[in-house]
Amino acid sequence: MxxxxxxxxxxxxxxxxxxxxxxxxxxxxxxxxxxxxxxxxxxxxxxxxxxxxxxxxxxxxxxxxxxxxxxxxxxxxxxxxxxxxxxxxxxxxxxxxxxxxxxxxxxxxxxxxxxxxxxxxxxxxxxxxxxxxxxxxxxxxxxxxxxxxxxxxxxxxxxxxxxxxxxxxxxxxxxxxxxxxxxxxxxxxxxxxxxxxxxxxxxxxxxxxxxxxxxxxxxxxxxxxxxxxxxxxxxxxxxxxxxxxxKTLGIRMDRHSANAQLIAEALLAHPAIENVYYPGLPSHPGHEIAAQQMSQFGGMLSVRVKGGQKAALDFVANTKIFTLAESLGGVESLIEYPYSMTHASVAGTELEVPDNLVRLSVGIEEIADLLDDLTSALASLS
CATH class of the missing domain: 3.40.640.10 (Type I PLP-dependent aspartate aminotransferase-like (Major domain))
Known part of the structure; x- marks a missing residue:
């Protein structure tokens, strides 16, 4: 096989x-x-x-x-x-x-x-x-x-x-x-x-x-x-x-990757976003290596939100389809705040993450719905 x-x-x-x-x-x-x-x-x-x-x-x-x-x-x-x-x-x-x-x-x-x-x-x-x-x-x-x-x-x-x-x-x-x-x-x-x-x-x-x-x-x-x-x-x-x-891992990863790519591209151009971290973007410093050793770029991406910690916390609190929760990789989209959630244990160390960082686990929902959810949440920051 x-x-x-x-x-x-x-x-x-x-x-x-x-x-x-x-x-x-x-x-x-x-x-x-x-x-x-x-x-x-x-x-x-x-x-x-x-x-x-x-x-x-x-x-x-x-x-x-x-x-x-x-x-x-x-x-x-x-x-x-x-x-x-x-x-x-x-x-x-x-x-x-x-x-x-x-x-x-x-x-x-x-x-x-x-x-x-x-x-x-x-x-x-x-x-x-x-x-x-x-x-x-x-x-x-x-x-x-x-x-x-x-x-x-x-x-x-x-x-x-x-x-x-x-x-x-x-x-x-x-x-x-x-x-x-x-x-x-x-x-x-x-x-x-x-x-x-x-x-x-x-x-x-x-x-x-x-x-x-x-x-x-x-x-x-x-x-x-x-x-x-x-x-x-x-x-x-x-x-x-x-x-x-x-049994469905391969086809799920196809959809996760496709959705994440489109979201990364959209957020890259959004005025409320400071940085987008996704290896599928040509601007990502590891893009060429990722393209060599990966067949697609996956369903995970992170962003830094303009406005600092408060803006990041407001962003994760205002999505409707993206659920505020730890973990990742499920068919449903999740959003989380690493500084106080998954990476709280590295605070004060050389691994500490930025306090305006938000991590997205992009699910397999309709891409238009996911984009609308994120842009609506970001619009609420202004």
């Missing part, structure tokens, strides 16, 4: 052998009967250690990212936590982008910092600066978001992978914004891909989850051990909902 949409529909989704059901049943059982001590049917004994519904999802995720194995978790941060604990030991170092997701930074700084894990935040889009920092600090992990959250910075995955590997580091790419429908980090040199499957992969704002997809066997068994030993696995119903969402 070579085509992305074909894999999205069929990988890990085998008709039930007993009944012929096209959609595999949800295996809600917490435990499985054994045919004698240690004689397991199909290898299952307890759902934390293995569950057919979760295995189906993991097979699908690996196929979509072009990876060797995938692991499904209860949340994106649970996936990140297991990866960091698998790879790092006290005294190790992480290099991450200076525009990282607030929850990732909180985990690395606030949790792993207490275990003597150091970190350096740097503009990974500047390969010269990144190379200097990476070769000097000798990190175990270089952590990349591209496009980044919330400033939509773009990182050259291939170029950075060469630098990371020269320093003996793993290149980890958070592919949540782009999804495997638009970007394939493992094929570009990344070692491990991380997802909050809560977002575009689930796609309907009704399930929380995370995933790790590994390029080869190097770390797979060690991740698998901690996946089971620490136990932050996805439950079967969550795995089922995520698998259901995956």
């Amino acid at each position: 070579s085509g992305f949409n074909t894999r999205a529909v069929h990988a890990g989704q085998h008709p039930d052998e007993l009944t012929g059901a096209v959609i595999p049943p949800i295996h809600l059982s917490s435990t499985f009967a054994q045919d004698g001590v240690g004689n397991l049917r199909a290898g299952y004994d307890y759902s934390r250690s293995g569950n057919p519904t979760r295995d189906n999802l993991q097979e699908s995720l690996a196929a979509l990212e072009g990876g060797h194995r995938a692991f499904s978790f209860a949340s994106g941060l649970a996936a990140e936590d297991v990866l960091l604990r698998t790879v790092l030991r006290p005294g190790d170092h992480v290099v991450l982008g200076n525009d990282a997701y607030g929850g990732t930074y909180r985990l690395i700084n606030g949790v792993f910092g207490d275990w003597n894990i150091g970190h350096t935040a740097v503009d990974l889009g500047d390969l010269t600066e990144a190379r200097n920092v990476i070769l000097q600090s000798k990190p175990k992990i270089v952590w990349v978001e591209t496009p980044s959250n919330p400033l939509l910075k773009i990182v050259d995955i291939t170029g950075l992978s060469e630098i990371a590997h020269e320093a003996g580091a793993l290149l980890v790419v958070d592919n949540t914004f782009a999804t495997p429908a638009l970007q394939q980090p493992l094929s570009l040199g990344a070692d491990i891909v991380v997802h909050s499957t809560t977002k575009y992969i689930g796609g309907h704002s009704d399930v929380v989850g995370g995933a790790l997809i590994v390029k080869d066997d190097t770390w797979a068994d060690r991740i698998a051990y901690l996946h089971n030993a620490a136990g932050a696995v996805s439950g079967p119903f969550d795995a089922y909902l995520t698998s259901r969402g995956i």
Whole structure:
């Protein structure tokens, strides 16, 4: 199965052998009967250690990212936590982008910092600066978001992978914004891909989850051990909902990307907007790299509103279709204020975001309705 949409529909989704059901049943059982001590049917004994519904999802995720194995978790941060604990030991170092997701930074700084894990935040889009920092600090992990959250910075995955590997580091790419429908980090040199499957992969704002997809066997068994030993696995119903969402991932990303492109272009010309951050705009500093490593530019964009913090807060309070809420990647459009919401945990650090920044998760509604909603909200500022 070579085509992305074909894999999205069929990988890990085998008709039930007993009944012929096209959609595999949800295996809600917490435990499985054994045919004698240690004689397991199909290898299952307890759902934390293995569950057919979760295995189906993991097979699908690996196929979509072009990876060797995938692991499904209860949340994106649970996936990140297991990866960091698998790879790092006290005294190790992480290099991450200076525009990282607030929850990732909180985990690395606030949790792993207490275990003597150091970190350096740097503009990974500047390969010269990144190379200097990476070769000097000798990190175990270089952590990349591209496009980044919330400033939509773009990182050259291939170029950075060469630098990371020269320093003996793993290149980890958070592919949540782009999804495997638009970007394939493992094929570009990344070692491990991380997802909050809560977002575009689930796609309907009704399930929380995370995933790790590994390029080869190097770390797979060690991740698998901690996946089971620490136990932050996805439950079967969550795995089922995520698998259901995956089937439409490709066509949803087409619509998300098309809508976001038109909104970015419209807001770029709006007198109430100071800056628009969207890699699909030719004026975006990472546009050329994004065009090389992404098939489309995604459904996320951010803007800075003229008039400062008050104007930004008024903007997010006055939309009707765009719902004021955290998270992203659902079929419905969301608007949020990163300074006090998703990125409150980086206030006062080198990752602090501007106080007039507004982030949009552009949904699949009619574009005319979305544009009318935004322009009406912006008109209320004057």
